[in-house]
Amino acid sequence: MNAPTYDPSLFTGLSAFPLTPLKDEAIDEDAFIGLIERLVLAGVDSITALGSTGSYAYLNLDERARVSEVAVESALDIPVFIGVGALRTRDVLDNVASAESAGAQGLLLAPVSYQPLTEDEVFALFRTVAESTDLPVVVYDNPGTTHFTFTTELYSRLAGLDGVASIKIPGAPASPAGWDERIGEIRAAIGSEVTIGISGDAHGAEGLIAGCDAWYTAVGGTIPEPMLEITRAAELGNAQLARELSAELQPLWDLFTEFGGSLRVTAAIAEHLGLVGADTLPLPVRDLDAAAKRKVAEVADNLDLG
Amino acid sequence: MNAPTYDPSLFTGLSAFPLTPLKDEAIDEDAFIGLIERLVLAGVDSITALGSTGSYAYLNLDERARVSEVAVESALDIPVFIGVGALRTRDVLDNVASAESAGAQGLLLAPVSYQPLTEDEVFALFRTVAESTDLPVVVYDNPGTTHFTFTTELYSRLAGLDGVASIKIPGAPASPAGWDERIGEIRAAIGSEVTIGISGDAHGAEGLIAGCDAWYTAVGGTIPEPMLEITRAAELGNAQLARELSAELQPLWDLFTEFGGSLRVTAAIAEHLGLVGADTLPLPVRDLDAAAKRKVAEVADNLDLG
Numbered sequence: 001m002n003a004p005t006y007d008p009s010l011f012t013g014l015s016a017f018p019l020t021p022l023k024d025e026a027i028d029e030d031a032f033i034g035l036i037e038r039l040v041l042a043g044v045d046s047i048t049a050l051g052s053t054g055s056y057a058y059l060n061l062d063e064r065a066r067v068s069e070v071a072v073e074s075a076l077d078i079p080v081f082i083g084v085g086a087l088r089t090r091d092v093l094d095n096v097a098s099a100e101s102a103g104a105q106g107l108l109l110a111p112v113s114y115q116p117l118t119e120d121e122v123f124a125l126f127r128t129v130a131e132s133t134d135l136p137v138v139v140y141d142n143p144g145t146t147h148f149t150f151t152t153e154l155y156s157r158l159a160g161l162d163g164v165a166s167i168k169i170p171g172a173p174a175s176p177a178g179w180d181e182r183i184g185e186i187r188a189a190i191g192s193e194v195t196i197g198i199s200g201d202a203h204g205a206e207g208l209i210a211g212c213d214a215w216y217t218a219v220g221g222t223i224p225e226p227m228l229e230i231t232r233a234a235e236l237g238n239a240q241l242a243r244e245l246s247a248e249l250q251p252l253w254d255l256f257t258e259f260g261g262s263l264r265v266t267a268a269i270a271e272h273l274g275l276v277g278a279d280t281l282p283l284p285v286r287d288l289d290a291a292a293k294r295k296v297a298e299v300a301d302n303l304d305l306g
Numbered sequence: 307m308n309a310p311t312y313d314p315s316l317f318t319g320l321s322a323f324p325l326t327p328l329k330d331e332a333i334d335e336d337a338f339i340g341l342i343e344r345l346v347l348a349g350v351d352s353i354t355a356l357g358s359t360g361s362y363a364y365l366n367l368d369e370r371a372r373v374s375e376v377a378v379e380s381a382l383d384i385p386v387f388i389g390v391g392a393l394r395t396r397d398v399l400d401n402v403a404s405a406e407s408a409g410a411q412g413l414l415l416a417p418v419s420y421q422p423l424t425e426d427e428v429f430a431l432f433r434t435v436a437e438s439t440d441l442p443v444v445v446y447d448n449p450g451t452t453h454f455t456f457t458t459e460l461y462s463r464l465a466g467l468d469g470v471a472s473i474k475i476p477g478a479p480a481s482p483a484g485w486d487e488r489i490g491e492i493r494a495a496i497g498s499e500v501t502i503g504i505s506g507d508a509h510g511a512e513g514l515i516a517g518c519d520a521w522y523t524a525v526g527g528t529i530p531e532p533m534l535e536i537t538r539a540a541e542l543g544n545a546q547l548a549r550e551l552s553a554e555l556q557p558l559w560d561l562f563t564e565f566g567g568s569l570r571v572t573a574a575i576a577e578h579l580g581l582v583g584a585d586t587l588p589l590p591v592r593d594l595d596a597a598a599k600r601k602v603a604e605v606a607d608n609l610d611l612g
Contacts, residue, residue: 088365
C-alpha cells in the first residue's frame with residue numbers, strides 16, 4: 001500500500017474533543033450535534049470525535065459508527081478525526097472501517113489495555129492499523145487512561161510507519177525550559193514530518209510555546225473560544241499573551257486537579273451551559289455531585305466561559 | 307430483593323481460571339471444552355470462566371454468553387462462576403443476564419476502568435449488580451489490569467452489600483507475618499461471612515496459610531494438580547508442606563516475573579501441552595516469542611507440569 005497522502009497542516013492548530021453526551025444510556029444525538037455546531041461556529045481547526053472526552057471506550061461498535069457519521073455530517077468543512085481505539089485489535093479495525101465510511105479525515109488511536117502491553121505489541125497494533133487504511137493516524141499517548149507508557153524510542157519507531165501523522169503527547173507540569181527540552185527530544189526522535197500535539201489542557205499554552213504543532217484539547221470541545229485565543233497567540237509567536245490567557249484560566253485548571261481530571265468537570269460545564277443534560281456520562285462514570293457542580297458553575301460564570 | 311442464598315463453601319478452596327483460547331480470532335470451543343474437562347477430572351472446587359486469564363475484557367457480549375454456556379455445560383457438577391466485568395455498566399448487566407441464563411452459580415466482577423473511577427462509583431457499580439441478580443458476587447481486586455485500587459474501607463462497604471460473597475485480593479510479596487497482618491486486617495473489615503480469596507499464583511500458598519478461604523488461580527486453570535496439592539496441604543493445616551510445594555514451583559513463578567505476568571506464560575504452557583494452538587490470545591496481546599516459549603517449555607518439562 002502506498003503511503004497515505006494528506007495535507008500535513010491537518011494535524012496542526014486546535015483540535016477540539018467534544019463530549020459524546022448520553023441520555024438514558026443512549027447517544028443524545030441532538031446534544032452532540034449542538035456541540036459540533038458550536039465548534040464549527042467557533043472556527044476550530046479540526047474536531048476529534050470519540051476521544052477520551054467523547055467516551056469512545058464505553059460505546060459499542062454501532063454507537064461509534066453512528067457518532068462518526070453524525071460528527072462528519074455536522075462538521076461541514078471542518079476536518080473530523082475519529083478515535084478508533086479498543087481493547088481488541090479486531091474491534092479497532094471495525095472502528096477504522098466505520099470511520100472511513102463516515103468520511104473521517106484522520107484516526108486517533110490509543111493502545112487501550114487491560115493486560116499490560118509490551119512495546120512490540122503496541123507497535124504491531126499501530127502497524128496493523130496503518131496497513132489497513134489510507135487515513136492518517138494520530139498516536140494517542142494517554143497513560144492516565146490507557147495505562148501504557150510510551151518511550152521516546154517507541155515514538156520514533158511509530159513515526160517511521162507510513163500513515164502515522166501526529167503524536168498526541170500527555171501534558172505534565174514542567175518549566176518552560178523543561179518543555180523546550182522535552183519537545184526538542186521528541187522532535188529529534190520523530191523527525192519533521194510528524195506533528196506533535198499537546199494534550200492535558202492546563203499545559204496547552206506551554207506545549208504550543210515550546211513547539212507543539214497542535215493542541216488536542218478536551219475542554220476546548222465544549223468551550224472552544226478561550227482555547228482558540230491561546231492557540232492563536234502561540235501561533236503568532238506571542239508567548240507572553242498565550243501564557244497570560246492560560247493563567248487567567250487557572251481556576252478552571254484547578255478544577256481538573258480537584259475533581260480527578262477534565263471529563264467530569266467538562267460535562268458539568270456543558271450541563272451548566274445548557275448544552276447537555278445531567279447524567280450525560282456512561283455509567284459507572286458518574287456526574288460530579290451537586291456541591292462540586294455548583295463550584296464548577298461558579299468558576300464557569302466568573303471566567304465567563306461559554 | 308431478598309439476600310441471595312448460597313452455600314458459603316462455594317467460595318472456598320481452589321477456583322481454577324481457564325484460558326478462553328482463540329483460533330483465527332474466534333473462540334476455539336473444542337480447546338476450551340478440553341480445558342474445562344481437565345479441571346473437572348482434576349477435581350477443582352470451582353471453575354471461574356472469563357476471568358482475566360479467560361480474556362473476558364476482549365470478548366463481545368455474544369462471545370461471553372457462549373463461553374458461559376459452554377463452561378457450565380462442560381463442568382458437570384463443578385460450580386462455575388462467570389466474569390461479568392466490562393467498562394460500561396450497561397454491558398456488565400448484559401453479561402450478568404447471560405451468566406444467569408447459562409446456569410452460573412456465581413459472578414466475578416472487576417471495576418474495569420478507562421476513566422479512573424472513584425470509590426463511590428465503584429461501590430455504586432457493585433450495588434447496581436448486586437441488586438440486579440440473585441447470584442452471589444465475587445469482588446475482583448486486580449489493580450494491575452483494572453487500574454483501580456481498593457481500600458480496606460471499600461472492601462468493608464462492599465462486604466455489607468447483600469450478595470457480595472467473596473473478595474479476590476491481589477498477591478504481593480510479603481513475609482508470613484505480613485500476610486497474617488494483612489488478612490487479619492481484611493477479615494476485621496469484612497466480617498466472617500464473606501470469604502477472602504488470594505490471587506497472584508506465586509503468593510497462593512502464603513495467602514492460604516495466612517487464612518484466605520480460597521485460591522483464585524490463573525495458572526491452575528491450565529495445570530490444576532500442583533495448585534490443588536498446595537491448596538489441600540494448606541487446608542489440612544500443613545503450612546510447611548504447602549510452602550515446600552510452592553517453593554518447588556519457583557521456576558514457574560520466576561517466569562511470571564520475567565514475562566510480565568501469568569497470562570502469556572500460561573498460554574505458552576497450554577500450547578506446549580497441546581491443549582491450545584499458537585496465537586490463542588486476543589490481539590493486540592501476542593504470544594511469547596519463540597525463545598521465551600522454549601524457556602517456558604523447559605521449565606514445564608523440568609517441573610513435570612501437566
